[in-house]
Amino acid sequence: MRTRLESDSIGTKAVPENAYYGVQSLRAQENFQITGHPMNPVFLKNLALIKKAAAVTNLAAGKLDAQVAEAIIKASEEVMDGSFREEFIVDAVQGGAGTSANMNMNEVIANRACELLGTRKGDYSTVHPNDHVNMAQSTNDVIPTAGKLTVLDLLQPLEGELKRLHSALLKKSDEFDDVIKMGRTQLQDAVPMRLGQAFHAYAVMAERDRKRISDISREMLSVNLGGTAIGTSINVSEKYLDNIVPNLASLSGYPLVQADDLFDATENLDGFVAVSGALKTCAMDLSKMCNDLRLLSSGPKTGLAEISLPAKQNGSSIMPGKVNPVIPEVVTQVAYLVAGHDVTIAMAAEAGQMELNAFEPVAFYNLFESIEAMEGAIRTLTDNCIAGIRANRARCRALMESSAGVATALSPYLGYKKSAEIAKQAVREDRTVREIVLTDGLMTEQELSRVLDPWSMTGVRAGTRQAM
Template sequence: MKYRIEKDLIGSKEIDDSKYYGINTVRALENFNLCNKTINIDFVREIALVKKAAAITNMKLGNLEEKKAEAIIKASEEVIEGNFDDQFKISAFQGGAGTSTNMNVNEVIANRAIELMGGNKGDYSIIHPLNDVNMSQSTNDVCPTALRIATIKKVKTVIKELQKLKEAFNEKEDQFSEIYRLGRTQLMDAVPMTVGQGFGAYSKVLERDLYRIRKTEENLKDINLGGTAIGTGLNATDRYIFIVADTLRHLTKLDINRANSLVDGTQNTDSFVEVSSALKTCAANLIKISNDLRILNSGPRGGFGEIALPARQAGSSIMPGKVNPVIPEMIGQISMRIIANDTAITLASSSGQLELNAFIPLIAESLLESLDLLEKASVLFREKCVDGILVNEARCLENLEKSTALVTALVPHIGYDRACELAKKALKEDKSMREILYAEGLYSKEQVDFMLDPSQLIKPASFEGEVRVVS
């Protein structure tokens, strides 16, 4: 194995010459040897995009000679395209506010650019990771800017897939609009409803989630690139600060802008908390929906058994024939992870001090993971569960007829107390409310059937004071 020697303020290190990263990355690999998650590769690619924008801008301003800039731009593009993903293996959990991540990207781009110019990796007299690749930049404006871009892109993808999931529930609302089932409160028999009404409620809550998530994009658009270390723009110029924002807008095709206060954009991370909060709310709703589906699917004979979720895999190593609701269970766990990430993001954001938040790496890892999970969960939930849901209409009707829920329809006619007596009698004699009313002779069979017709009980009266049956 061939090695090269690189130096920094601490000393020197032997670097495997096949690696494109340098001494700063090696120290990070040693210091944060956690053997767990590495930095999110999409975050890395957006940092490389920032490096490309900076090189283009510095070339335009005459700060960076054209040959160097072109090599840096080409190397940045190769990182963006994923050609060097294996060179970014440092832990997502690191000290230094993302300095190790920024250094890692600087070194890989520099060494690849050196190769493109005909030199050998590590010969930083040709292209320097900091003097050239990191020119007019700091970790503290590069990482937040890259995270904003990555977040906006992922938010757009999440919205697209969540919209499809919402539409899938809409389709089930229409499909099951004329199938009646027993509504429950506190898991106890309540009043009739349609299966479609339940799915319609899921669609509506996801519609609100989409609205909340969409709103978060606005506060992500203001980038602090050009603010350098603390937002004052030291080692950058006014022209660079304005031009680099325009360059990045052109490269990303996103409606991003230079922040009015670069100091604010450097030290505050509340816009990421806002996104996470919207994701958390959606996750809470997905837990509710997934639990509902599990309950309605339960059994199939010893439980509710009113809907049938698609069978995806054998459910037990010991119980033959058992099939578990694995997709809703997965959705529940993903949602719990998103909620946990929101707690981490909230704590990390609130832990910023003075002019910088040192916990940007945790915010980046947690937020990008939540967005990735919600996107993939929306696809899997729709394709592997919701689209294939069937309804056991006979079981729904049986549970409805056997319950005391229908007695509620009698309250306007016979009063609450008398209705209670009939409900108790139905339970004691193990009869349906319909059978009890037939036997009581309070109304004709036609009147009973009309009063207990589920289609009359799933909506308000057509006008105030309407009485459905006159005894």
């Protein structure tokens, strides 16, 4: 393999001749063989976007030669379009607060810009990774800003999936509104309800989670770009400081603002913790719903079997015909993943010292994965589970009618103590509440039919009753 020699403050090192990365990227690759996972492609796109915005701003400020600026802008756009992906060789988890990620981007853009200007890779006298591509920037303002842009980008499809889930649940709520079933508290019979009410509650929950995530994502719009190393804006021209964030906002399409306090925005990661917390809350809600779906569909012969989930694949390598609730199961596993990542993100935010948090790489790695895993989990939940759920109407009705829980409706007429005695007798003797009340002559059949009308027990108001 032919090589070229590059040097940095550590020394001289051979770099593959045709590589667009340089010596600092190569050192990082050797130092950080951690996860085996590359940096997130959306994160790379946003790093390149910042380099483009910086070149545009430095050109307008009269600090960057026009030819060099145009070459940097062109190279940045190519990276944003997905080119040179294999040149980003640094592991997603790395020491140095993201300096390796920043320099990997600086070197790739610099070498591509050199190529565009007719000079060879590694000849940084034309376009230098630090002096030109990284002009008026620091890892410490570039990396947090790229992280926030990436979160904003990744949350958009996640919110879209939550909207689809909300719609699918509302559709099922309407479809199942005529299905009377037994409600349960602490896994014990409670009082009758409609299956549609359960799905409506799930829909409301999903929409609330979407709104919570949307609201907290606005914290990502305040960025510290222009603060450079610690927030003092050292090595930054006044024109650059005033225009870099507006230029980035224009290029990104997000209403970004420069943080009121650049020191605060450089050293604190609480915004990312808040986003992760909203994701965890959503994940816990969805997992709870999926637990319900697994219980309600348990069986098919010896469980509740009030609903049937769509059969998606064989459930066992040894038990013929077995079908498992694999979609709710995977959603719950994603919830566990997100909860674990949330702990990591919180610890990374807490671990910062003084004017910088050096642990953004692991926070971002986990946060990006949480968002993308949630998006995938919700998509498969909607398409491969919710949309195909069927209600087992007869089973729901039979379980409700055989339950002693309907005795709750007797309390206003017979008193709590007597109603409790009837409920216990019904369970003990395997008889229905209706049978015991009529046999003991406690109410007339007409009175009892009115009191034990399941529709009246589900909160249905006059004029809204639907035929079974």
